[in-house]
Amino acid sequence: MHAQLNSTHQQLFGNAGELFKFFAPGRVNLIGEHTDYNGGHVFPCALDKGTYAIVSIRNDNKIKLYSTNFSKIGIVELEVNQKFTHEPQHDWANYVKGMYKIFLDNGYKISHGLNITIGGNIPNGAGLSSSASLEILIATILNYIYKFNIDPVTLIKWGQNVENNFIGVNSGIMDQFASMMSIENHAMLLNCSTLDYIYAPLNLNEYIIIIANTNKRRGLADSKYNERVLECQTALKQLQQKLDIKTLGDINSDTFLANEYLITNPIHRLRAHHAVFENQRTKDAVIALKNNDLITFGLLMNESHISLRDNYAVTGIELDTLVEAAWNEPSTLGARMTGAGFGGCTVNIVHKQMADSFIHNVGKIYTEKTGLCADFYIANVGKGAHAL
Ligand code: GLA
Numbered sequence: 001m002h003a004q005l006n007s008t009h010q011q012l013f014g015n016a017g018e019l020f021k022f023f024a025p026g027r028v029n030l031i032g033e034h035t036d037y038n039g040g041h042v043f044p045c046a047l048d049k050g051t052y053a054i055v056s057i058r059n060d061n062k063i064k065l066y067s068t069n070f071s072k073i074g075i076v077e078l079e080v081n082q083k084f085t086h087e088p089q090h091d092w093a094n095y096v097k098g099m100y101k102i103f104l105d106n107g108y109k110i111s112h113g114l115n116i117t118i119g120g121n122i123p124n125g126a127g128l129s130s131s132a133s134l135e136i137l138i139a140t141i142l143n144y145i146y147k148f149n150i151d152p153v154t155l156i157k158w159g160q161n162v163e164n165n166f167i168g169v170n171s172g173i174m175d176q177f178a179s180m181m182s183i184e185n186h187a188m189l190l191n192c193s194t195l196d197y198i199y200a201p202l203n204l205n206e207y208i209i210i211i212a213n214t215n216k217r218r219g220l221a222d223s224k225y226n227e228r229v230l231e232c233q234t235a236l237k238q239l240q241q242k243l244d245i246k247t248l249g250d251i252n253s254d255t256f257l258a259n260e261y262l263i264t265n266p267i268h269r270l271r272a273h274h275a276v277f278e279n280q281r282t283k284d285a286v287i288a289l290k291n292n293d294l295i296t297f298g299l300l301m302n303e304s305h306i307s308l309r310d311n312y313a314v315t316g317i318e319l320d321t322l323v324e325a326a327w328n329e330p331s332t333l334g335a336r337m338t339g340a341g342f343g344g345c346t347v348n349i350v351h352k353q354m355a356d357s358f359i360h361n362v363g364k365i366y367t368e369k370t371g372l373c374a375d376f377y378i379a380n381v382g383k384g385a386h387a388l
Pocket of ligand 1: 029032033034035036037171172173174175339340341
């Protein structure tokens, strides 16, 4: 990937002096879905796939951006001190503009321009955080090149801020956190309310993680996502009439069941039910993993999917077909959708020796039922953003 990006950079920007290289990973969330913006726990790990950049310094104030994934858009040219606004024709570069804006808004002075060539090997819009990896990549680049020395958690919050206020998706903090803070061969249990986290070794013995991509375009995913956020906020407000809580993550399942009558809209009640029980499942899953009880871990993943399907309504025929086909394979310990849903990917814990038959059988059923072709990847658990 790097060699190719290097030569693209040289072709576009000539012999541009010292080249700096960076990487920020995508992530897969093992369990704890749609809990982050509800103040609950998540359990993601970084992938060894993600977004790469080659950067060279310019002596003027121009920022020149190019992505090999969006070659049709060509070079996007900006000025370091311009007003950064969202422009649809800039597509992927809006994430970069949003990051520049937030550095400037926080009083950081950008003293010179940059040439940045980007390329990624995670499929866009597949629920593996291609956008968060781009935000964290740019944050890492600016922090490194301009020697700002900003702490990683601030950069993570800025990444989420770009997503919320510049792009317009009211997402939680999980993806940026995972892309920045992950360590190799570990997943991270993150409390999204306090931002406390612990790393848990991913000892899966003879099992591996297989990611399956539905290759279904996510369509209205962003507006549906924001709708879920709002539904949970409304449910929370009604619970707060009686309970002294700040988020849905503050209550356990018993307290929820005793008070759910406060939530007047039955749909909102289901959404909150998911958020509360999924939070519990996530904590239970990490304990199961620690006890080397992979069977329980897998069952909790399956329950997570069922709740995302029945209570949260974010799956759809493609994700459900892939997951159900995976459940029917004897080699599967657990399978569920991962990420926001509405298309995107599933995550599966599968016996190593039966990976090929898993891919063959699940892929075949999926194509028969949906007419689409799934892609499968064996996930290697990588580490967070860094200069190379
Ligand atoms: C997307 C968002 C995350 C999280 C997940 C669902 O990936 O960016 O913040 O809400 O969906 O768990």
